[in-house]
Amino acid sequence: MNISARLAWRNLWRHSRRTWLTVGAMVFCNALLVFLIAVQLDSYRMMIDNTLGAFTGHLQVQRAGYHEDQRMQQTVPAVAALADKVRRQPGVSAAAGRAMAYALASSEQRSFGILVTGVQPDAEPSVSTYPGLVSAGRYLDGSEAAEIVIGAVLARNLKLGLGDELTFLGSGRDGGIAAGVATVVGIVDSGIAEVDRGVAQIPLGYFQQTFFMGDSGHSVVARVDELDHTDAVVASLRRQLAADSELVVLDWDTLQPGLREAIQTDMISAWFMYAVLIVLVALSVLNTQLMSVLERTREFGVMLALGMRPGRLGRLVMLETLLMATLGLALGALVGAAVVYYFSVFGFSYPGMAEAAAKFNLPPRLYPQVSALAVFWGPVTVFAGALLASLYPALKLLRMEPVAAMRAV
Amino acid sequence: MTAISCRELCKTFRQGEELITGLDRVSLDIDSGSFVSLSGPSGSGKTTLLNAMGGLDTPDSGQVTVGGTRIDGLDRGERADMRLHNIGFVFQAYNLVPVLSAQENVEFVMQVQGVAAAERQRRAREVLDDVGLAGMEGRLPGELSGGQQQRVAVARAIAARPKLVLADEPTANLDSHSAAQLMGLFVELNEQRGVTFVMSTHDTRVMAYARRLISMRDGRIVEDRAQEPRPMNL
Ligand SMILES: Nc1ncnc2c1ncn2[C@@H]1O[C@H](COP(=O)(O)OP(=O)(O)OP(=O)(O)O)[C@@H](O)[C@H]1O
Ligand SMILES: [Mg+2]
Numbered sequence: 240m241n242i243s244a245r246l247a248w249r250n251l252w253r254h255s256r257r258t259w260l261t262v263g264a265m266v267f268c269n270a271l272l273v274f275l276i277a278v279q280l281d282s283y284r285m286m287i288d289n290t291l292g293a294f295t296g297h298l299q300v301q302r303a304g305y306h307e308d309q310r311m312q313q314t315v316p317a318v319a320a321l322a323d324k325v326r327r328q329p330g331v332s333a334a335a336g337r338a339m340a341y342a343l344a345s346s347e348q349r350s351f352g353i354l355v356t357g358v359q360p361d362a363e364p365s366v367s368t369y370p371g372l373v374s375a376g377r378y379l380d381g382s383e384a385a386e387i388v389i390g391a392v393l394a395r396n397l398k399l400g401l402g403d404e405l406t407f408l409g410s411g412r413d414g415g416i417a418a419g420v421a422t423v424v425g426i427v428d429s430g431i432a433e434v435d436r437g438v439a440q441i442p443l444g445y446f447q448q449t450f451f452m453g454d455s456g457h458s459v460v461a462r463v464d465e466l467d468h469t470d471a472v473v474a475s476l477r478r479q480l481a482a483d484s485e486l487v488v489l490d491w492d493t494l495q496p497g498l499r500e501a502i503q504t505d506m507i508s509a510w511f512m513y514a515v516l517i518v519l520v521a522l523s524v525l526n527t528q529l530m531s532v533l534e535r536t537r538e539f540g541v542m543l544a545l546g547m548r549p550g551r552l553g554r555l556v557m558l559e560t561l562l563m564a565t566l567g568l569a570l571g572a573l574v575g576a577a578v579v580y581y582f583s584v585f586g587f588s589y590p591g592m593a594e595a596a597a598k599f600n601l602p603p604r605l606y607p608q609v610s611a612l613a614v615f616w617g618p619v620t621v622f623a624g625a626l627l628a629s630l631y632p633a634l635k636l637l638r639m640e641p642v643a644a645m646r647a648v
Numbered sequence: 649m650t651a652i653s654c655r656e657l658c659k660t661f662r663q664g665e666e667l668i669t670g671l672d673r674v675s676l677d678i679d680s681g682s683f684v685s686l687s688g689p690s691g692s693g694k695t696t697l698l699n700a701m702g703g704l705d706t707p708d709s710g711q712v713t714v715g716g717t718r719i720d721g722l723d724r725g726e727r728a729d730m731r732l733h734n735i736g737f738v739f740q741a742y743n744l745v746p747v748l749s750a751q752e753n754v755e756f757v758m759q760v761q762g763v764a765a766a767e768r769q770r771r772a773r774e775v776l777d778d779v780g781l782a783g784m785e786g787r788l789p790g791e792l793s794g795g796q797q798q799r800v801a802v803a804r805a806i807a808a809r810p811k812l813v814l815a816d817e818p819t820a821n822l823d824s825h826s827a828a829q830l831m832g833l834f835v836e837l838n839e840q841r842g843v844t845f846v847m848s849t850h851d852t853r854v855m856a857y858a859r860r861l862i863s864m865r866d867g868r869i870v871e872d873r874a875q876e877p878r879p880m881n882l
Binding site: 547 | 699702704705724725728729730731732733735737739741743744745746747748752756757759760761804
């Protein structure tokens with residue numbers, strides 16, 4: 240065995256309790272980081288899933304410019320057929336065509352501006368959670384029926400109940416007046432004020448007749464199997480649709496720009512906390528190594544005197560830290576992964592979480608996943624921090640004089 | 649040939665307010681193959697002179713040449729290399745590496761030099777046998793008596809076969825028999841391999857083996873004479 244490796248290993252176990260304490264601090268910190276990061280990543284996954292699942296989907300196909308202007312004329316032709324095509328795309332789990340128009344909704348007494356969305360009643364439930372939020376009545380069926388689902392607040396404002404008729408008035412694709420009378424079949428209570436106040440859905444076929452859309456719509460909304468595959472699916476759809484230069488494929492980041500920012504902001508604040516943990520561990524390594532260098536001044540002096548180069552001695556101290564940090568990394572990642580695995584099976588929640596989640600239609604438990612990112616992100620940073628911390632005691636050795644060191648007690 | 653040459657070496661130590669003379673304009677040439685004893689009262693500068701000659705410490709002024717190379721101007725790393733390849737050291741306090749066994753301590757210098765494992769193990773065992781420690785190869789320094797540790801330190805100094813050995817009180821802590829055995833070994837290395845020995849000592853038994861006696865006082869050489877070695881019969 241290499242002399243440095245042998246010395247490093249023996250020196251570690253010379254004060255085995257101190258070594259284990261330092262390694263233990265690293266293991267604890269690493270396991271904690273693995274757990275926190277896994278929970279964090281899962282809460283982001285949930286946040287993305289819920290936000291995108293509400294309405295937006297992971298990606299949409301639209302007419303170029305529609306996302307910016309949202310004009311009636313910016314249509315996607317043969318929207319139902321395109322939805323079928325997108326649905327067959329590998330990696331896509333669901334797709335549905337939609338059309339949208341702003342309209343004035345009126346009952347006998349009052350009028351309110353709303354967003355009317357034409358949806359495919361059979362496909363819509365698999366791309367958004369909206370249909371599942373019907374609290375009274377039912378969701379839409381039949382594509383042509385003159386039916387409407389409205390939010391609970393809108394229903395209250397218009398004083399409408401199930402079976403009542405709602406008149407809506409807007410402008411059609413050609414700019415002419417579009418008007419319809421639909422029967423309220425369902426009332427949605429999403430808990431989100433804007434949605435409950437200003438959103439209504441009608442069958443796509445009925446929408447197309449009323450707003451003079453022909454077979455066209457405004458978007459195809461799709462969900463992918465795995466969030467991470469969004470980019471790949473978007474890219475392959477873009478290739479498929481390249482022939483039609485009028486159509487664009489937009490990913491969720493473009494459709495919902497605030498979401499990634501919100502996550503990034505949250506990540507930064509989480510990293511501050513992690514950084515504190517990592518600095519604490521690095522300081523404990525620094526303390527241990529400074530102490531162990533100090534108490535070995537004499538024997539380091541001897542080794543220097545015998546002709547070991549100071550740099551090699553410095554590397555010895557780094558090597559000792561490397562061994563401890565490797566142990567801390569391996570054990571910490573292992574313990575952390577085991578804890579995360581446990582919660583990935585049985586779920587994780589903290590007091591009050593289920594109640595809060597229920598209010599926002601979120602799942603009551605988190606199921607953090609064991610992923611390479613979650614397991615190694617924290618521990619590798621701790622590893623690097625520990626090595627960095629041992630740089631100082633190592634550099635101290637470079638200035639050591641053998642005679643002075645050997646005289647030390 | 650000259651093994652070591654010192655010119656006008658001065659070294660002063662500061663202890664608080666007080667300035668202590670370590671070396672006061674010491675000039676000295678030591679021929680290759682000589683067997684030199686440095687004696688003098690405690691604090692006379694023996695260790696300081698040995699340290700300067702071995703490149704362990706730099707003098708405040710003056711020149712030190714070892715094997716034809718000026719070493720007083722070398723940097724830390726270069727001095728370390730010079731020591732590694734040219735000099736065997738026995739320190740006043742035997743200074744073994746506590747986590748290494750007797751055998752590993754003896755191998756240490758050779759290992760840093762890069763001598764192959766089989767070769768250095770063979771040599772280490774051989775030298776440990778020479779200093780009378782056969783069978784104790786696996787013991788840690790803490791499991792050896794003072795005298796045994798001293799002998800391990802000597803073995804470490806000579807195992808790498810340096811042309812020059814600087815030994816600071818090599819027989820302190822040794823009983824008469826072990827001391828005589830050790831001196832016998834030194835004489836043998838000196839006569840058969842031409843190894844140069846410079847030893848500091850208070851021990852008249854050691855001085856008796858030397859062919860040149862140097863006495864120091866207050867950092868100066870006060871006597872320097874040749875003698876016929878007359879090993880004592882013990
Ligand atoms: N690093 C130092 N700092 C302060 N004083 C020192 C230092 N090294 C040596 N001295 C002083 O220099 C003088 C010479 O010391 P040196 O160790 O060379 O003596 P010595 O002849 O080896 O003595 P001994 O026989 O006791 O070993 C002594 O007075 C000693 O106290
Ligand atoms: Mg001395």
